Amino acid sequence: MSPGDEHEASGGYGGYGGSGQTRTRLPEDEYGGGRPRARSSSRSLVTVVGVVVVLIAAIAFANRGGDDSASPSGANGGAKPEAATTAATGTKPVQSGFARDEQGAQSAAANYAVALGSAEMFNKTKRDSILQAIITPSRTSQFEATLDKAYTPAFNKAVGLNEDGSTPSGYTFVSRTTPIGTKVTQGSADKATVEVWCSGLLGLAGDNSTNPVTSTWFTITMQLQWTDGDWKIVTHSQKAGPTPVPGDDRASSADEMAKAVEEYGGFTYAR
Template sequence: MSHDDDYVDYATPEPGTRTRFAEGDNDARYDGPRRGGRVSPSRAMITVVGVVVLLIAAIAFANRGGDSQDDGKTTADPDTNTQPTSPTGDTPAKTTTNGIPSGFPQSAAGAQSAAANFAVALGGDQMFTPEGRHKLVDALYTPDLAEKTKTGMDAAYSEELLANLGLDAEGEPPSGMTFISRTVPIGTTVKEYEDGAATVAVWYTGLIGLAGPDSDVPVRTTWHTWTFELQWSGGDWKIAADSQKRGPAPVPGDVPAATDEQIEDAVEQFGGFTYAR
């Protein structure tokens, strides 16, 4: 998969996903003391913008699979593309693996559900710790790609990048602060589909930053399109390759920014969703 700056196909879906509440509570909580000191004042709040861009580019490079194979794939049928928001009747996921929905239907709708939930998992704070990152990669990527992806991601989530986000080398926030990273899909669209392979784009917004007293890395919103090449493997959809590109981003609204305490409380109180096409 090419570098994200070379990826030119934007997903521009109409509203087309519905949501179901997840069975478990997957929101990030930090109940104990954290390692590391206060964030250095030299890391001004604008650093987070550059860090997010760097992270997206690094992960896109680390996650590159083999060359795309277009032979045998058919262009997505309009009926499997963006649709008005309405139930499809497909159960989004039958089971969970490491807390992640799994057992998606082998259909275009199932591939979209899988891609949306993969974006949520890979955009969460669990990705910033080595143990959590490896569990996610093992659960979501094809077996022949998982080991390579873990190596690439470990390099992408470098100590320098973590430090710029206010985290220590193990991905932990300073004492008294909460690191927030959450992905919220807006919609999905099928680029290509056949029984054993699908290319699905997920348009999403995200939150990333440190919430706490005098944080130098405030929680900000991001907008990206995440494109997944999925393969049917072991009775479920798995990631064979993926790439990201910034946008499309709407004009910011005029809602006043919340305080760090309000953001931290909201993330702890409001759990995430299981997404379904």
């Protein structure tokens, strides 16, 4: 579903003079990271698309800055956490866009992974907005066309949503991706190949849900190119794992999961 992963970058980043500090911006929530293990062909498709959603959300959060005034109220009458609540401490090394160095390339990749795996990817208007923000202009149309073919009414129903992508009444749709770590495998002044190891959540929280929220682990590989003063995605691919041994944690109830999603805001700055 995603373009071929063309590892064109080569060389190093010497000469950029990066700060060496490590931070990552995670916006709200071309393709997202792995989703819950497929139990059917439709679930496999969900896994692939889920990653895209995560990346897009990340970008949306980054572009929003710290403004989250439109967030609805959470449980117990309290307001949902605003962007500042989950923002990283300290001064952001990059106020607009990402630094033109190895750190900047890794930050961009981590944030894009979050955005592509977000729930916003299931909305045509929001999805296109995300792609236009993170995909290199020459590839944007191709990514939009590919995802339009994936996010069909049948696909939406397969993940538990209504055909138009909206969430059924009484349920909470969950689609989030969390970067665990990043590494640059190839890089030069204008190109970088970055791998992002992630965990993801996907499903519908609510009583009698036939698509309960499940977790998965995957690695996203992005080829980035420095375009118009920022890193943009040229190609994107993903693979399963590395996956840790499951713990003995008790699975939360549908109500607990829905409450957690409503009360815990997404990161606006993660690397």
